Amino acid sequence: MFSEKMDLRLPGPVQVPKEIQMAMLRTFDHPMMDYRNEEFQEILKETTDASKIIFQTDNPVYVLTASGASALETSMVNLVGPSDTIIICSIGYFGEYLTEIAEHIGVKVIKIEASWGETVDPEDVRNVLKKHTEVKAVYATHCETSTGAVNPIKEIANVVKETDAVFVVDAVSSIVGTPLYMDEWGIDIVAAGGQKALMLPPGIALMTLSEKAWSAIERHQCPSFYFDLKKYRNFLPSGHTPYTPNIALVNGLLEACRMIRKAGGIEAEYRRHACLRDMTRAGVRELGLKLLVEDSAASPTLTSVVVDFTDADQFRKMMRKDLHVALGGGLGQLKGKLLRLGHMGYTDAADILKMFGALELGLRRTGVNVELGAGVAAAQKFWLENPHC
Amino acid sequence: MFSEKMDLRLPGPVQVPKEIQMAMLRTFDHPMMDYRNEEFQEILKETTDASKIIFQTDNPVYVLTASGASALETSMVNLVGPSDTIIICSIGYFGEYLTEIAEHIGVKVIKIEASWGETVDPEDVRNVLKKHTEVKAVYATHCETSTGAVNPIKEIANVVKETDAVFVVDAVSSIVGTPLYMDEWGIDIVAAGGQKALMLPPGIALMTLSEKAWSAIERHQCPSFYFDLKKYRNFLPSGHTPYTPNIALVNGLLEACRMIRKAGGIEAEYRRHACLRDMTRAGVRELGLKLLVEDSAASPTLTSVVVDFTDADQFRKMMRKDLHVALGGGLGQLKGKLLRLGHMGYTDAADILKMFGALELGLRRTGVNVELGAGVAAAQKFWLENPHC
Structure with a gap:
């Protein structure tokens, strides 16, 4: 590659x-x-x-x-x-x-x-x-x-x-x-x-x-x-x-x-980012992973996933090397315990789907028994059902 | 243009x-x-x-x-x-x-x-x-x-x-x-x-x-x-x-x-810049213009020319508009009284010749009776006669 x-x-x-x-x-x-x-x-x-x-x-x-x-x-x-x-x-x-x-x-x-x-x-x-x-x-x-x-x-x-x-x-x-x-x-x-x-x-x-x-x-x-x-x-x-x-x-x-x-002005940007956030949260939930932040306070720009099944930074290294997807890690007290998924700026719905596709492969490789395509499907579903996407 | x-x-x-x-x-x-x-x-x-x-x-x-x-x-x-x-x-x-x-x-x-x-x-x-x-x-x-x-x-x-x-x-x-x-x-x-x-x-x-x-x-x-x-x-x-x-x-x-x-290392850069400075000073002298700084203290990166025949900043504006050459002007107490000619970095001998060609035209247009090509020739002469160029 x-x-x-x-x-x-x-x-x-x-x-x-x-x-x-x-x-x-x-x-x-x-x-x-x-x-x-x-x-x-x-x-x-x-x-x-x-x-x-x-x-x-x-x-x-x-x-x-x-x-x-x-x-x-x-x-x-x-x-x-x-x-x-x-x-x-x-x-x-x-x-x-x-x-x-x-x-x-x-x-x-x-x-x-x-x-x-x-x-x-x-x-x-x-x-x-x-x-x-x-x-x-x-x-x-x-x-x-x-x-x-x-x-x-x-x-x-x-x-x-x-x-x-x-x-x-x-x-x-x-x-x-x-x-x-x-x-x-x-x-x-x-x-x-x-x-x-x-x-x-x-x-x-x-x-x-x-x-x-x-x-x-x-x-x-x-x-x-x-x-x-x-x-x-x-x-x-x-x-x-x-x-x-x-x-x-x-x-x-x-x-x-x-x-x-x-692209429609700043309000359209707010809506677009909210959609990307909600697609991401739907996918994370579907994969049985834990979201760090509750819905009411969740940022439209990034989503933190709690990692308790492996060292998150080792996981990120593997994702980068084998799947060419770079994910953020935990900082400070959360180092090694978090994946931070960025979905801000130049990101569209297909990018979110790509991320989930890769994430699922990475999870499988790490021994986490996720259903392939499930995270992707949850995100897709959200996109289909929400007119602001 | x-x-x-x-x-x-x-x-x-x-x-x-x-x-x-x-x-x-x-x-x-x-x-x-x-x-x-x-x-x-x-x-x-x-x-x-x-x-x-x-x-x-x-x-x-x-x-x-x-x-x-x-x-x-x-x-x-x-x-x-x-x-x-x-x-x-x-x-x-x-x-x-x-x-x-x-x-x-x-x-x-x-x-x-x-x-x-x-x-x-x-x-x-x-x-x-x-x-x-x-x-x-x-x-x-x-x-x-x-x-x-x-x-x-x-x-x-x-x-x-x-x-x-x-x-x-x-x-x-x-x-x-x-x-x-x-x-x-x-x-x-x-x-x-x-x-x-x-x-x-x-x-x-x-x-x-x-x-x-x-x-x-x-x-x-x-x-x-x-x-x-x-x-x-x-x-x-x-x-x-x-x-x-x-x-x-x-x-x-x-x-x-x-x-x-x-390109030969840092010492070669020093020699190259010294050559560009000396070409420039030779050209300025030949055009009968006044150098602000004596030879012994002259920078290899830029050369200041004293302008007493017109407003230097008006002259620069004209040079930019009509000849597409941007020259530096005076700062502080020398504002409007100086042309600063930059000859550092990505500049070669031919660039210096181009600068003089344009400068001569600009001077003529301003009513200064310089001999066309004279500044260029002086710079060329220096280049031919100095092996470090």
């Missing part, structure tokens, strides 16, 4: 459509696009304007030349310092990651936790905010990538907007796939990456901020040079970025926005 | 060779390379090993997913804080940029300056270091991109290595094109970018550090999360980067290293 053949069913990085690959190649048409030229200024403006719909916001969108992790740090160093307190709604590995950033900076953290696979209760946030009026910001992961659970962001936003605290959402692996209405729900900062449902290779982060967030940022001296958001806002009217932009990924992002629009 | 036709004779971004474009496209072969997989670990290791020769060092090379500017901030936030003092050898816009970063962080700066176009006297560095024993680090731009002047790094290194101060060199626009011997000269930190003579599109920065630098870094608590160099060193044995790497640019960098090796 071709050694390079590989179907990515990972929760990032994701398959990059040819349209985006080609759009990124436009960077080299001249053979190099000059980012100080009007052509690129126009592309950047069109891109950031088009990106607003991704966040369901009228606020400007900023593109950072850095990994998704940077957007999380950026939001924090622009809002709070060592004498400040924040709440982190942590429901898994990336909630802990937020805490790690906060601890690195020296910010005091009040953690509101749930078991991995479950989600935070907004009433807990209300109670902590009542008791701790000094809280400057509330952080919540939207889709927790390590588990595939989705925090009740709308409800948490409802609680936070009654206070002076700024509400920051890590939407890295939810954006585009999972409904998120920044303005309507009253979220203050959304941090996202391109390498998930936006279908881009890694390298940029996206951020957008409410006026409430900017007021807090104005009152705070940001210790970072590169991540000082005031610089980004000051550069906005010029049509430039404060530092050399990742030209190729901006071109790719614009194409991603065009593709989404052409 | 094809509106996309454009020959880049800029001091960055530069023309990206097809080999590198194709190497970057390997990122999408699967169609997406998984950076958590062994394949990428091997690529990253090969790339950083191959990159050592660029710095003429045995120290590990680190790849940051961020613009070149980040490497400058990174070096600073890892070495010094608000109570510390550094020296900055500033000879132009990017020396001032270093000062801007230092001021943002709150570091005390002792500036050793030269007029734009000239370079710093190492004896001045010696005198300041004698008087100010509290100096923690000395910063110097290697090639000052705003002027094309090259600081005497070897001589400054000789001065600094007798002290406890760490010597940091901004080699963003010099690396590969301008001789730099990190270990032999005793430089402690070199910061570089990919988008200059390394022939890559923007998006990554490269750094390498001496043991002396690491000792200083160990004693200092880095306030940045993303730019904490200790994290990079801790990740080194694992073959991973601490944050999602820019996969495409790592692939591109590896190909750049291969191309350089195949």
Whole structure:
């Protein structure tokens, strides 16, 4: 078999459509696009304007030349310092990651936790905010990538907007796939990456901020040079970025926005991802495997399957080598105990069926007596019976 | 004319060779390379090993997913804080940029300056270091991109290595094109970018550090999360980067290293760039134009031409529109008064001749009575008479 053949069913990085690959190649048409030229200024403006719909916001969108992790740090160093307190709604590995950033900076953290696979209760946030009026910001992961659970962001936003605290959402692996209405729900900062449902290779982060967030940022001296958001806002009217932009990924992002629009818009993306999730969950159930997250909190972008019959990472290695399908594994406390099936971005119903076909073979090879084709059939059935697919 | 036709004779971004474009496209072969997989670990290791020769060092090379500017901030936030003092050898816009970063962080700066176009006297560095024993680090731009002047790094290194101060060199626009011997000269930190003579599109920065630098870094608590160099060193044995790497640019960098090796190695690159510089200077002189920098300090990667006959930026606009050649302009105090001709990376002798052919037409159109073909001929003559070309 071709050694390079590989179907990515990972929760990032994701398959990059040819349209985006080609759009990124436009960077080299001249053979190099000059980012100080009007052509690129126009592309950047069109891109950031088009990106607003991704966040369901009228606020400007900023593109950072850095990994998704940077957007999380950026939001924090622009809002709070060592004498400040924040709440982190942590429901898994990336909630802990937020805490790690906060601890690195020296910010005091009040953690509101749930078991991995479950989600935070907004009433807990209300109670902590009542008791701790000094809280400057509330952080919540939207889709927790390590588990595939989705925090009740709308409800948490409802609680936070009654206070002076700024509400920051890590939407890295939810954006585009999972409904998120920044303005309507009253979220203050959304941090996202391109390498998930936006279908881009890694390298940029996206951020957008409410006026409430900017007021807090104005009152705070940001210790970072590169991540000082005031610089980004000051550069906005010029049509430039404060530092050399990742030209190729901006071109790719614009194409991603065009593709989404052409395919029916952001609401159609939400429906499409929900369908892929539900096909996947139907198949997993049919194979007698255990889903980590309940239906009510299940992410449309990835699905976690609990593995108790073998070492999940050995299983993944075999799937990659023998079947050329790459599945995600468990992180942190769930390492070796989980398969994370990615179904975001450039994924269609047939891809889900292919995944189940391969998964069934892998399970058989591992000695798990699944009925061949059963997972596939369950997913197919869901697709046939649901008009939103 | 094809509106996309454009020959880049800029001091960055530069023309990206097809080999590198194709190497970057390997990122999408699967169609997406998984950076958590062994394949990428091997690529990253090969790339950083191959990159050592660029710095003429045995120290590990680190790849940051961020613009070149980040490497400058990174070096600073890892070495010094608000109570510390550094020296900055500033000879132009990017020396001032270093000062801007230092001021943002709150570091005390002792500036050793030269007029734009000239370079710093190492004896001045010696005198300041004698008087100010509290100096923690000395910063110097290697090639000052705003002027094309090259600081005497070897001589400054000789001065600094007798002290406890760490010597940091901004080699963003010099690396590969301008001789730099990190270990032999005793430089402690070199910061570089990919988008200059390394022939890559923007998006990554490269750094390498001496043991002396690491000792200083160990004693200092880095306030940045993303730019904490200790994290990079801790990740080194694992073959991973601490944050999602820019996969495409790592692939591109590896190909750049291969191309350089195949073309005769780094010393051959130094000779090649010196030839392109000298061809350019011969042509500029022949056209009766004024060179900003003296021969002894002239960068092999770009050449600044003083423009007193028209507004340089208007001239550039015309060159771009009518002749499809993009030239660099002046920055800061030299805005509108300079043409900066880039001749780094993927540039050959014929490109220089093309540039002069177009430049001569542009000058004529602007009313400057140059002899057509004269600049071209001077450059050609140099090439014929110099065996290193």
